[in-house]
Amino acid sequence: xxxxxxxxxxASGEMGHGLITRLAADNHRPIITLDVNPLDxxxxxxxxxxxxxxxxxxxxxxxxxxxxxxxxxxxxxxxLSTRAEFTPMAAHQVNVQGSMNLLEFAQKQGESHxxxxxxxxxxxxxxxxxxxxxxxxxxxxxxxxxxxHPTTMYGCNKxxxxxxxxxxxxxxxxxxxxxxAGRIDFRCIRxxxxxxxVTVPSGGTSDFAPEMIHAAAKGEPYACFVRPDxxxxxxxxxxxxxxxxxxxxxxRDRLTQTAYNIGAFAPSAEEIRDIVVRAFPNAEISWKTxxxxxxxxxxxxxxxxxxxxxxxxxxxxxxxxxxxxSEYLIPTIRERYT
Numbered sequence: 395x396x397x398x399x400x401x402x403x404x405a406s407g408e409m410g411h412g413l414i415t416r417l418a419a420d421n422h423r424p425i426i427t428l429d430v431n432p433l434d435x436x437x438x439x440x441x442x443x444x445x446x447x448x449x450x451x452x453x454x455x456x457x458x459x460x461x462x463x464x465x466x467x468x469x470x471x472x473x474l475s476t477r478a479e480f481t482p483m484a485a486h487q488v489n490v491q492g493s494m495n496l497l498e499f500a501q502k503q504g505e506s507h508x509x510x511x512x513x514x515x516x517x518x519x520x521x522x523x524x525x526x527x528x529x530x531x532x533x534x535x536x537x538x539x540x541x542x543h544p545t546t547m548y549g550c551n552k553x554x555x556x557x558x559x560x561x562x563x564x565x566x567x568x569x570x571x572x573x574x575a576g577r578i579d580f581r582c583i584r585x586x587x588x589x590x591x592v593t594v595p596s597g598g599t600s601d602f603a604p605e606m607i608h609a610a611a612k613g614e615p616y617a618c619f620v621r622p623d624x625x626x627x628x629x630x631x632x633x634x635x636x637x638x639x640x641x642x643x644x645x646r647d648r649l650t651q652t653a654y655n656i657g658a659f660a661p662s663a664e665e666i667r668d669i670v671v672r673a674f675p676n677a678e679i680s681w682k683t684x685x686x687x688x689x690x691x692x693x694x695x696x697x698x699x700x701x702x703x704x705x706x707x708x709x710x711x712x713x714x715x716x717x718x719x720s721e722y723l724i725p726t727i728r729e730r731y732t
Contacts, residue, residue: 396463399426399442403449403496404471406431408593409516412635413468414440426462428454429471449492455499464503466642468514469496475520475548475599475690482547489551490558497562497578504577513563514642515582517556517653519626519694520549520599527692536695538584538655538702545693546599556582560652581641582653586627586660586698588634589718591726599690603628603666607723610670610677611731617682622664624688625696627657630713630722637709644707654706655698659715669715673724 400417402410405427414437417425424442427433428449438444447454449471458464471492478485493515500511523543524530533541544550559580566575587600594608602618609616637656661669667679703709713722 396461397424397442399424399462399464401426401428401458401462401464401467403428403467403469403492405429405437405441405444406433407470408588408590408631409634409638410468410470411437411593412590412631413470413638416635416639423466426458426464428458449495450487452495452498455495459499459502459506463507464500464511465507465509466512466514467496467500468638468642469493470516472516472551473548475518475546476601476687478548478551479546479690485547485551489548490554493555493558497558497580500578501562501566501574505574510577510579510646512579512581512642513559514638515555515559515580516638517552517582517584518549519584519586519698520544520546520690521553521556521584522695523549523693524695525693530692530696533695535657535697535699536655537699538651538653541695546690552584556653563652579646580652581644581649583637583641583703584653584655584698585634586629586657588629588631589723590631591723591730592631599687600626600628600694602663606663606666606679607670607673607719607727610674610679611727613676613731615678615680617680618663618667619682619684620663620688620691621683622662622667622681624663624691625660626691626694627660627697628718629656629658629711630718632722633658633711633713636712637703640709641703641707648706650706651702654703654709655700656703656709656711657698657700658711658713659718660697661715665715669719673719673728 418440426443473485473488504511563580
């Protein structure tokens with residue numbers, strides 16, 4: 395008999411770390427993970443089975459179907475924005491083909507056990523493409539249906555996968571004699587920049603904020619790659635994990651859309667620097683703008699309208715800017731490096 399489990403792909407990354415810890419602490423159903431990289435040994439102890447492999451390996455996914463019954467999946471595996479821009483073909487393979495493979499996997503699971511598979515997908519503010527700084531300044535808090543013209547491969551991948559998820563959830567094989575839609579319950583969050591105190595940043599264009607604080611804590615100089623006035627929305631990682639779990643648990647009939655914005659605070663890079671320097675007075679933080687990466691950040695909203703998430707499933711972040719740094723980031727990171 396197959397075992398009921400929750401599946402997490404890309405589990406060794408920043409978000410996977412927090413998600414595994416929370417699911418295990420909440421005594422959720424057993425967890426299985428799929429990643430090309432091994433889990434931290436402390437995390438590996440919390441999962442039922444750690445599977446080493448790629449989301450591009452369809453034979454491996456079929457073997458998981460044979461052994462486990464998955465009705466909740468967190469598809470975190472992705473090639474992040476900066477790396478994706480250097481290797482667009484690899485990004486397409488991982489971010490799009492890999493997501494298609496997982497959607498097909500979830501469709502088969504849903505057809506097999508007769509219940510919709512809740513498919514949690516982390517998208518990104520990279521799905522937006524604001525044309526210029528004047529428009530960005532005048533746009534205010536951007537809704538999900540505005541400026542959906544991403545300028546990066548990662549953003550294109552994310553926006554397309556949002557649409558794929560909606561298709562699988564609502565319109566899959568709509569010309570078939572028997573309706574096959576509804577086997578997947580696709581739920582997506584467009585995350586802002588995420589700042590973790592536990593893991594080191596690994597290739598995101600929004601990583602100037604976490605890079606700044608980790609470098610200061612280690613006593614290393616840091617040259618910030620965006621202008622002091624650069625502004626995008628951010629969130630502390632625990633709030634990001636909470637949001638995924640909260641949306642996963644929300645009643646289906648309360649949800650009015652498949653993709654939701656969420657945000658917590660939207661400081662400029664200079665405001666972040668000022669907070670970091672107050673906490674670490676010896677920090678050496680300078681500015682060395684990378685015009686190409688700055689251009690990407692400029693195409694993302696200064697802030698997002700997350701009223702739909704607050705209305706439909708009660709999203710409410712615990713950490714504003716001050717609390718995120720004073721209660722979570724600074725004490726945790728300081729302890730890590732001392």
